[in-house]
Amino acid sequence: MDNSYKIKVQHVTKEYDLYKSQAEKLRSFFSLSNSKVPHFWSLMGISLEVKAGETLGLIGVNGSGKSTLSNIISGIIPQTTGTVEVRGDTSIIAIGAGLRGNLTGLENIRLKALMQGLTNPEIDALMDDIVSFADIGDFLYQPVKSYSSGMKSRLGFSIAVHVNPDILIIDEALSVGDDTFYQKCVDKISEFKDEGKTIVFVSHSLKQIEILCDRVAWIHYGTLKEIGATETVVKHYREFTKWFKGQSKKEKKHFQRQMKANQKAFDIDAYQQQVIEERQANDPNDQNVAAEVKKDFYGSVISEKMSWGNRFLTIAVGIVFVLACLINVSGHSLGDVLQNPGNIVHPETVLHDTNATSGVK
Numbered sequence: 001m002d003n004s005y006k007i008k009v010q011h012v013t014k015e016y017d018l019y020k021s022q023a024e025k026l027r028s029f030f031s032l033s034n035s036k037v038p039h040f041w042s043l044m045g046i047s048l049e050v051k052a053g054e055t056l057g058l059i060g061v062n063g064s065g066k067s068t069l070s071n072i073i074s075g076i077i078p079q080t081t082g083t084v085e086v087r088g089d090t091s092i093i094a095i096g097a098g099l100r101g102n103l104t105g106l107e108n109i110r111l112k113a114l115m116q117g118l119t120n121p122e123i124d125a126l127m128d129d130i131v132s133f134a135d136i137g138d139f140l141y142q143p144v145k146s147y148s149s150g151m152k153s154r155l156g157f158s159i160a161v162h163v164n165p166d167i168l169i170i171d172e173a174l175s176v177g178d179d180t181f182y183q184k185c186v187d188k189i190s191e192f193k194d195e196g197k198t199i200v201f202v203s204h205s206l207k208q209i210e211i212l213c214d215r216v217a218w219i220h221y222g223t224l225k226e227i228g229a230t231e232t233v234v235k236h237y238r239e240f241t242k243w244f245k246g247q248s249k250k251e252k253k254h255f256q257r258q259m260k261a262n263q264k265a266f267d268i269d270a271y272q273q274q275v276i277e278e279r280q281a282n283d284p285n286d287q288n289v290a291a292e293v294k295k296d297f298y299g300s301v302i303s304e305k306m307s308w309g310n311r312f313l314t315i316a317v318g319i320v321f322v323l324a325c326l327i328n329v330s331g332h333s334l335g336d337v338l339q340n341p342g343n344i345v346h347p348e349t350v351l352h353d354t355n356a357t358s359g360v361k
């Protein structure tokens with residue numbers, strides 16, 4: 001087994017249905033076709049590896065798919081196709097993930113640490129360090145929903161680095177703090193690096209990327225544009241942003257519209273076919289390529305969309321439930337309703353024997 005990587009992402013895509021409203025989502029559930037709902041492919045086939053002990057930076061313009069990818073790696077959201085392999089006895093902590101708004105900072109520390117597998121005595125031993133690193137004062141006793149984004153980031157970062165994960169996913173956590181906190185975080189990340197931990201670091205700050213990352217992946221409107229040495233990829237990305245800034249307002253808009261249009265028009269079947277052809281070209285003797293690629297695409301994915309069978313079953317159960325309620329309310333027996341379905345909307349009339357109730361003979 002190849003032990004050189006800690007994270008391996010293969011053919012990962014992410015599709016979103018762009019419903020205009022909840023009502024449209026509901027309508028599409030009951031309709032036989034959802035082809036009218038526009039789709040958007042946030043990721044269009046990403047394959048990359050993060051080696052054990054390396055810090056991989058993710059860069060790219062706004063909306064390019066960095067957070068989508070880091071959330072998929074963290075297991076926060078599922079991919080639409082592809083495999084995500086996280087190697088070994090590994091725990092991942094994503095800074096922004098898992099803070100519950102209704103719980104206080106203190107409660108969140110305990111919850112996140114418990115979820116990370118720590119025992120209560122272990123958490124008690126760490127509590128002072130986590131609290132002192134986060135440095136958010138009395139806000140610790142307030143619900144997290146009252147925190148500023150900087151405070152959330154401080155708390156999330158502090159918990160993440162103290163529960164000792166093998167892999168740390170840091171998504172834009174350093175962009176919201178002040179300089180002192182930023183330096184504390186950089187020192188902590190450097191400590192992690194020295195301990196040989198694996199880090200995925202998402203940032204718009206090329207300076208931070210240059211300081212912290214061994215390699216960089218440039219995500220560009222849902223595709224992996226380039227991956228390699230930090231210096232090289234950052235240089236190319238700087239050239240791109242310089243070129244983009246040099247465009248007129250109209251040209252910029254046109255470029256962005258074109259990129260988004262590509263993401264809407266992405267054809268997953270064509271992409272799958274392309275992967276099959278590439279593999280066949282590499283290994284012409286392999287007769288099972290199509291089945292292998294299908295397994296790689298869909299084998300480890302739980303579909304977020306309901307199959308027609310399940311949809312039919314859900315609707316049928318719903319109808320049976322409503323009928324059962326109506327029969328119950330109508331007072332008729334099931335046999336009566338089956339013989340005369342109209343009874344269901346005509347409640348049974350109960351005739352009272354007035355003589356019996358009044359006791360008159």
Ligand SMILES: Nc1ncnc2c1ncn2[C@@H]1O[C@H](COP(=O)(O)OP(=O)(O)OP(=O)(O)O)[C@@H](O)[C@H]1O
Nearest residue numbers: 016017040042060061062063064065066067068069
């Ligand atoms: N739940 C969702 N429904 C529909 N589209 C979504 C959803 N989440 C993300 N997207 C879209 O996916 C694309 C990628 O978003 P993502 O947040 O991953 O980008 P990013 O590179 O992290 O951006 P930024 O640098 O601004 O944080 C964007 O176009 C975004 O609008």
